Amino acid sequence: MADDAQQQVKKSFMYVNRKAPYGTIYALEALEVVLISAAFEQDVSLAFLDDGVFQLVKGQNTAGIGMKNFSPTFKALGDYEIRQLYVERESLEERGLTSEDLMEITWEDEEDDYAKKPSIRIVSRMELTEVMAQQDVLLNF
Amino acid sequence: MKLGILVNEGPYTHQASDTAYQFTKAALEKGHEIFRVFFYHDGVNNGTRLTVPPQDDRNLQQAWSELAEKHNLDLVVCIAAAQRRGILDEGEAKRHGKDASNIAPGFRISGLGQLVESGIVADRLVVFGD
Numbered sequence: 001m002a003d004d005a006q007q008q009v010k011k012s013f014m015y016v017n018r019k020a021p022y023g024t025i026y027a028l029e030a031l032e033v034v035l036i037s038a039a040f041e042q043d044v045s046l047a048f049l050d051d052g053v054f055q056l057v058k059g060q061n062t063a064g065i066g067m068k069n070f071s072p073t074f075k076a077l078g079d080y081e082i083r084q085l086y087v088e089r090e091s092l093e094e095r096g097l098t099s100e101d102l103m104e105i106t107w108e109d110e111e112d113d114y115a116k117k118p119s120i121r122i123v124s125r126m127e128l129t130e131v132m133a134q135q136d137v138l139l140n141f
Numbered sequence: 142m143k144l145g146i147l148v149n150e151g152p153y154t155h156q157a158s159d160t161a162y163q164f165t166k167a168a169l170e171k172g173h174e175i176f177r178v179f180f181y182h183d184g185v186n187n188g189t190r191l192t193v194p195p196q197d198d199r200n201l202q203q204a205w206s207e208l209a210e211k212h213n214l215d216l217v218v219c220i221a222a223a224q225r226r227g228i229l230d231e232g233e234a235k236r237h238g239k240d241a242s243n244i245a246p247g248f249r250i251s252g253l254g255q256l257v258e259s260g261i262v263a264d265r266l267v268v269f270g271d
Contacts, residue, residue: 029182029221029222033256036252036253037253037257037260040254040257040261042260042261137261139147139260139266140270
């Protein structure tokens, strides 16, 4: 998909998810960009803060609202070599959530006998600002 | 500087498209290069030629089209987002058996890869949203 000139450039892309999974389309369409970006061989990470942390809550059931439950897609991100999902601790706490409430999302480490390793990292607001400051491209949704 | 622009909101409900337009115009006047303007989410609604705002109000679609013509801008509407919201060019209208197309002059429909490419190629990707 990407031509030779682009492939020479490797940038860090962070997709910042700030909104709840349903109610608006931002979360779903953000995930569509994330999946496309995987084809460009860039260094991709995701951040979840504010109501965006609800996107990773396990046991989502959308049957009652007539929407597609797209949360299983997050579990497939490891297959796209997207292994860094930063979740802001303060946003979890403000909403009465803990890491126990989140889906288990892993990636397989080829260099470690395909051991499954967690993709989610809970970080403080301060730590997240530092990670953001290191990015080449930040996309907010 | 080479800039990529992302517009995530439609015209009129949000100010994002107005601000993106003013920013893009100002950047061009300062001699910066605009690699591409990408329209996503409801931002695709900036690209319909069927909008008819009141005469005493600004016409954002027309403003974008004129800016594109003047500066040879690449205005790209995301195909997946556009199809959800009824923004079609002639080819897409035909492909989906629709009786009309509505893409505005200067806009073209393409994939999300064009947005990622903007992030890679541009020195800065500037996002306008809610």
